[in-house]
Amino acid sequence: MIGTDPKTAHYPIDAERRDLIEEFRRSPKGPYSSELQKIVHRMRWSGEGGRFALMPVVPGKTWMLMLLPARRGDPIVPQPDQIFTSLEDAEWAVFKLRWKAITEHAIPEDLDTTP
Amino acid sequence: MIDSTSILAYASQLSVAPGDEIAFHIGSERVRETETSIVRVRCGDPDENGPGLKLIEMPSAIDGRTPIEPQPIHNGSYGTVEDTLVLPSLRSFTFGCYVYPTLIGSTIDQTVVSRWNGRDDAGWRLDIDTEGFAVLTVGHAGHLSQIRSPVPLLNREWIFLAVVVDQTSGAGLLEGSSLARDGGRDRRFSVSAVIPTSGGASPDTPLVFAARWSGFSAPQKLTSHHFNGKIDRPRLYQGTLEHAATLALVENLTPPATDPRLIAAWDFSQNIPSDEFVDLSANNLRGKVHELPARGSTGANWTGQIGSWTEAPSQYGAIHFHEDDLEDARWQQTCSMRIPENWRPGFYALRMRGEHDGRKIESFASFFVRPKRGRRTADVLVIAPTATYLAYANTHVRLDQSHFEVMADSLLIVSQDDVFLSAHREFGHSTYDTHLDGSGISYSSASRPILNMRPRANTFNYVNDTHLLDWLEENEFAYDVVTDEDMHRDGARLLRDYRVVITMSHPEYYSKEMFDALEAYQNHGGRHMYLGGNGFYWRIAFHPTKPGIIELRRGVTGLRSWEAEAGEGNLACTGEPSGLWRSNGRAPQRLVGVGFSAQVFDFSTFYRRLPDGLESDTAFVFEGVGADEPIGNFGLRLGGAAGLEIDRADHTLGSAPNIRILATADRTGAGGIPTPEELPVLYRGFTGEESSVARADMVLFSTAEGGAVFSVGSIAWCCALSHNQYENNVSQITRNVLRRFLSDAPL
Numbered sequence: 090m091i092g093t094d095p096k097t098a099h100y101p102i103d104a105e106r107r108d109l110i111e112e113f114r115r116s117p118k119g120p121y122s123s124e125l126q127k128i129v130h131r132m133r134w135s136g137e138g139g140r141f142a143l144m145p146v147v148p149g150k151t152w153m154l155m156l157l158p159a160r161r162g163d164p165i166v167p168q169p170d171q172i173f174t175s176l177e178d179a180e181w182a183v184f185k186l187r188w189k190a191i192t193e194h195a196i197p198e199d200l201d202t203t204p
Numbered sequence: 205m206i207d208s209t210s211i212l213a214y215a216s217q218l219s220v221a222p223g224d225e226i227a228f229h230i231g232s233e234r235v236r237e238t239e240t241s242i243v244r245v246r247c248g249d250p251d252e253n254g255p256g257l258k259l260i261e262m263p264s265a266i267d268g269r270t271p272i273e274p275q276p277i278h279n280g281s282y283g284t285v286e287d288t289l290v291l292p293s294l295r296s297f298t299f300g301c302y303v304y305p306t307l308i309g310s311t312i313d314q315t316v317v318s319r320w321n322g323r324d325d326a327g328w329r330l331d332i333d334t335e336g337f338a339v340l341t342v343g344h345a346g347h348l349s350q351i352r353s354p355v356p357l358l359n360r361e362w363i364f365l366a367v368v369v370d371q372t373s374g375a376g377l378l379e380g381s382s383l384a385r386d387g388g389r390d391r392r393f394s395v396s397a398v399i400p401t402s403g404g405a406s407p408d409t410p411l412v413f414a415a416r417w418s419g420f421s422a423p424q425k426l427t428s429h430h431f432n433g434k435i436d437r438p439r440l441y442q443g444t445l446e447h448a449a450t451l452a453l454v455e456n457l458t459p460p461a462t463d464p465r466l467i468a469a470w471d472f473s474q475n476i477p478s479d480e481f482v483d484l485s486a487n488n489l490r491g492k493v494h495e496l497p498a499r500g501s502t503g504a505n506w507t508g509q510i511g512s513w514t515e516a517p518s519q520y521g522a523i524h525f526h527e528d529d530l531e532d533a534r535w536q537q538t539c540s541m542r543i544p545e546n547w548r549p550g551f552y553a554l555r556m557r558g559e560h561d562g563r564k565i566e567s568f569a570s571f572f573v574r575p576k577r578g579r580r581t582a583d584v585l586v587i588a589p590t591a592t593y594l595a596y597a598n599t600h601v602r603l604d605q606s607h608f609e610v611m612a613d614s615l616l617i618v619s620q621d622d623v624f625l626s627a628h629r630e631f632g633h634s635t636y637d638t639h640l641d642g643s644g645i646s647y648s649s650a651s652r653p654i655l656n657m658r659p660r661a662n663t664f665n666y667v668n669d670t671h672l673l674d675w676l677e678e679n680e681f682a683y684d685v686v687t688d689e690d691m692h693r694d695g696a697r698l699l700r701d702y703r704v705v706i707t708m709s710h711p712e713y714y715s716k717e718m719f720d721a722l723e724a725y726q727n728h729g730g731r732h733m734y735l736g737g738n739g740f741y742w743r744i745a746f747h748p749t750k751p752g753i754i755e756l757r758r759g760v761t762g763l764r765s766w767e768a769e770a771g772e773g774n775l776a777c778t779g780e781p782s783g784l785w786r787s788n789g790r791a792p793q794r795l796v797g798v799g800f801s802a803q804v805f806d807f808s809t810f811y812r813r814l815p816d817g818l819e820s821d822t823a824f825v826f827e828g829v830g831a832d833e834p835i836g837n838f839g840l841r842l843g844g845a846a847g848l849e850i851d852r853a854d855h856t857l858g859s860a861p862n863i864r865i866l867a868t869a870d871r872t873g874a875g876g877i878p879t880p881e882e883l884p885v886l887y888r889g890f891t892g893e894e895s896s897v898a899r900a901d902m903v904l905f906s907t908a909e910g911g912a913v914f915s916v917g918s919i920a921w922c923c924a925l926s927h928n929q930y931e932n933n934v935s936q937i938t939r940n941v942l943r944r945f946l947s948d949a950p951l
Contacts, residue, residue: 090642118614119806126874131873132814133610140606142616144623146205150252151287155618158626161604179615 098135104192116178138190211622212653213569219687229535231275237557245551246658249676278632280430281529283413283496292407298441299365300450300503306641307338307432308359315429323419327405340378352376362504366450380807389651414525426436430527433639436503440467473521489630494533498524500776526639530632533652549685568658582682585702591688591713591816593657594648599634612805621655644766650752669708675925696724709736729909731945737919740792759783798851798917806875810837817866839924850900851917865903870899889916912951
């Protein structure tokens with residue numbers, strides 16, 4: 090049967106590529122360089138580190154991070170301690186979670202700030 | 205944050221005219237009273253970056269506080285045979301049929317056929333248990349005798365199952381034989397055991413296909429343990445038959461009705477568009493299906509030589525049942541009113557307010573007011589795309605399928621409606637979703653709360669369309685509204701007196717009747733403004749006898765979230781082919797000059813003028829717009845007027861010879877991804893970054909008798925209209941074209 094399989098996302102991510110972290114941090118909504126685009130595709134396609142979404146708290150102004158379920162029909166779990174006033178900040182927060190989940194290395198401390 | 209889900213409702217019908225009665229069915233698990241009123245919707249989008257929510261209070265008899273209560277929804281399709289004479293007296297019988305399970309490994313037992321009463325725990329039933337084994341149960345007064353197959357059945361493999369119940373001798377038998385026996389598929393078995401010699405289900409218990417009778421009455425759930433899969437050619441015979449004889453009875457498409465021991469030979473291949481199914485035996489034990497299972501499904505005898513049930517119904521004697529099918533929520537009516545004579549046509553909604561746990565509740569249920577038949581109130585007619593709203597109704601696809609984040613190249617924005625629907629699957633699905641067994645959902649019904657067809661809903665379809673209403677009102681263009689279903693049922697005569705017909709941001713789903721009506725309008729001097737994208741794409745039908753229900757079978761091309769099963773591309777309710785209009789010989793380009801080319805869900809873009817848009821005869825379109833000015837490099841949907849889903853012109857697909865391609869938005873970037881039917885072969889470099897296949901074309905062409913069509917080919921267009929307080933070139937062009945189309949000036 091026709092369908093999409095997130096497990097097929099397999100582009101390798103090099104944990105040493107500080108330049109890509111910096112690029113994403115500067116421009117979380119893109120456009121991205123070719124290399125960063127592939128990394129972002131893997132993260133957004135595979136959902137490693139969590140399938141996340143945003144729910145507007147004030148439409149167009151503030152958003153809350155939500156964790157989508159791995160299994161159909163399970164609840165969507167709000168993350169009330171993760172409220173953002175910009176979509177860029179939300180993207181950066183999720184990027185950091187996924188970077189760590191995939192590479193098993195946290196974002197270096199000197200980069201772990203919102204620019 | 206306003207609570208939009210603690211009170212939910214639906215209207216008795218989507219389309220009403222002044223003077224018509226409309227009823228509302230309201231339910232709540234949390235509050236026992238609501239404040240009801242009616243609003244006319246000018247803009248349903250609360251985003252403060254745009255026009256904001258604009259709802260006009262419409263005082264009516266329904267204003268006030270209304271008591272409400274919880275209203276359950278019971279899903280699951282099934283078939284029933286009511287009989288109090290023949291079936292209750294059977295003490296010795298043989299039952300056989302072909303079965304095609306599609307959800308082996310479900311969390312509950314699934315009943316294929318039963319004459320079982322859950323209140324008494326008595327009768328007989330044939331189940332598939334949670335591990336996939338077939339189980340015959342005969343029960344009386346709480347004592348159950350069960351016979352279990354020695355091997356589990358296989359998912360999506362036909363198997364012939366037979367049971368023998370002989371309460372005179374106390375013998376029970378369960379047998380099976382796979383249709384295909386290669387590659388480890390063989391599941392032949394025969395198991396016998398002693399069963400009770402007394403008892404049975406009470407006389408008023410129906411024989412049920414694909415479920416068990418609960419023994420309760422409405423509004424409690426009538427059935428339980430629904431089966432997911434197909435059942436083909438069920439036969440019931442008095443007395444005990446050998447396996448081969450039962451199989452022969454099933455294989456025989458026309459068993460001898462004069463055989464006095466033949467109790468029933470149900471034939472699901474007759475009356476496919478209806479809820480009725482026939483019995484070929486002399487007993488005439490006719491039955492009925494409930495909650496819209498998929499009829500017109502291939503049987504175990506389907507040869508693969510034909511593709512439609514209309515060509516050889518006898519090969520389509522199967523019904524595909526699903527535990528999550530839903531035809532009608534069947535909520536009790538809460539209140540009703542008559543539409544006042546002075547209400548102008550438009551988008552309307554019942555507003556329900558309340559409070560729960562300190563949070564304010566504001567919820568809506570949509571309906572549409574059309575003019576009385578034959579009484580046009582304006583020169584402009586807006587067609588509310590209710591077929592598309594139904595196709596997307598309560599969609600879970602962004603939650604259940606994981607590609608949406610990478611498609612948009614950004615985090616998904618979900619709403620509290622999504623959160624609610626994710627946990628409340630009983631509200632039914634959209635035609636984008638799949639059933640629990642993975643098969644596509646082909647029906648959608650308006651007889652249930654639809655959370656994404658109302659003010660404050662997710663920003664697609666309904667909410668986007670209200671931006672166009674807002675712009676019409678801002679510019680003081682009077683308009684009438686009719687729904688897709690009105691156009692389907694009333695045809696071209698509904699449109700012909702209007703000077704201009706406008707289709708909205710995403711009129712994606714069209715029936716033949718709708719397509720014909722619009723084409724006839726255009727060819728009879730009508731002027732059509734198509735202000736959307738991905739229009740006229742999928743072929744659907746409104747159910748001939750059930751208002752508010754559409755059916756769709758997705759084909760093997762197109763931007764599809766599922767494919768119809770092989771041989772099941774035709775609609776059960778009419779027999780028509782479904783799939784893409786392009787595959788039906790009527791690509792959208794033939795109707796409106798442009799047709800679906802690509803999705804662009806990361807960044808919308810702008811149009812640039814082409815030579816056709818610089819000619820003197822098309823100058824009226826761009827009056828007040830500079831020749832080199834980017835058109836729509838702004839907008840609420842991803843920053844441009846060309847985006848989300850976009851359409852292009854193509855003469856080979858039917859764009860008119862006299863078409864003028866006024867402008868194009870062909871720089872759609874890496875996120876401009878062509879739709880599958882645009883890619884005859886696979887090659888690199890096909891995205892909008894490197895190719896102009898993924899583009900939106902703005903076109904104009906004349907039709908017969910002074911008619912004309914103007915198309916923008918982009919869903920995002922309407923959400924750019926309000927930019928800069930409505931002073932922008934998207935607004936200017938739309939206004940220029942609408943004024944010219946309304947005038948008597950030739951085109």
